[in-house]
Amino acid sequence: MKPASLYSTFFPALQGKKSKMSSTDPTSSILLTDTAKEVKNKINKYAFSGGRQTVEEHRKLGADLEVDVPYQYLRFFLEDDDELEDIRSKYASGELLTGEVKAVLVKIIQDWLKQFQDRRAKVTDEDVKNFMEHKKITPYPKAWEEVMQKRAAEKAAVEAKKKAEKEEAEKLAAIKKAEKAKKDAAKKQASKDFAIAKKKKQEEEKAA
Numbered sequence: 001m002k003p004a005s006l007y008s009t010f011f012p013a014l015q016g017k018k019s020k021m022s023s024t025d026p027t028s029s030i031l032l033t034d035t036a037k038e039v040k041n042k043i044n045k046y047a048f049s050g051g052r053q054t055v056e057e058h059r060k061l062g063a064d065l066e067v068d069v070p071y072q073y074l075r076f077f078l079e080d081d082d083e084l085e086d087i088r089s090k091y092a093s094g095e096l097l098t099g100e101v102k103a104v105l106v107k108i109i110q111d112w113l114k115q116f117q118d119r120r121a122k123v124t125d126e127d128v129k130n131f132m133e134h135k136k137i138t139p140y141p142k143a144w145e146e147v148m149q150k151r152a153a154e155k156a157a158v159e160a161k162k163k164a165e166k167e168e169a170e171k172l173a174a175i176k177k178a179e180k181a182k183k184d185a186a187k188k189q190a191s192k193d194f195a196i197a198k199k200k201k202q203e204e205e206k207a208a
Helices: 036-046 055-061 069-077 081-093 098-121 125-134 142-207
Strands: none
Touching: 036 098, 069 081, 069 098, 081 098
């Protein structure tokens, strides 16, 4: 068997190649759960453009396709090679503006996502169950099973210890709180008894 290599191209983040997609930054990528409105807003507002600063400059120099995110996405999502070449040629020469290229991408992504989301909505829990029964997925090799079980047991032991320590701390805090409440009540009662005794003494002295 001859050796082989597989090369994959990663999508750049919407903000460009110098940034990266992040789950904490929803504006850095197009999500499979995005609505058509969200797709349009993300591409128009955040997709890094290789276009020039002014229309005049863009018409003269054309777009820098190496850094232009909308064009990079079209290279994947636009299946018509002739149309892609037409966009590449016109955009690079300045005939097409960034807004026009983004509009093409918005429509393509919206259509693709709608088809995906419609298909996904038809998948039921029963479908998933049937799939998993016939195509069981082993998350790790069997040789690792003992190691994974040991790790799971160690994790459970650590969690159990933390839970016990937390419960003990809460118990001690409750005891301290009860003792403080008892002392405060005794102090309050003593103060009340002193006030009553003082008043009684004053009344006796006045009567005498």
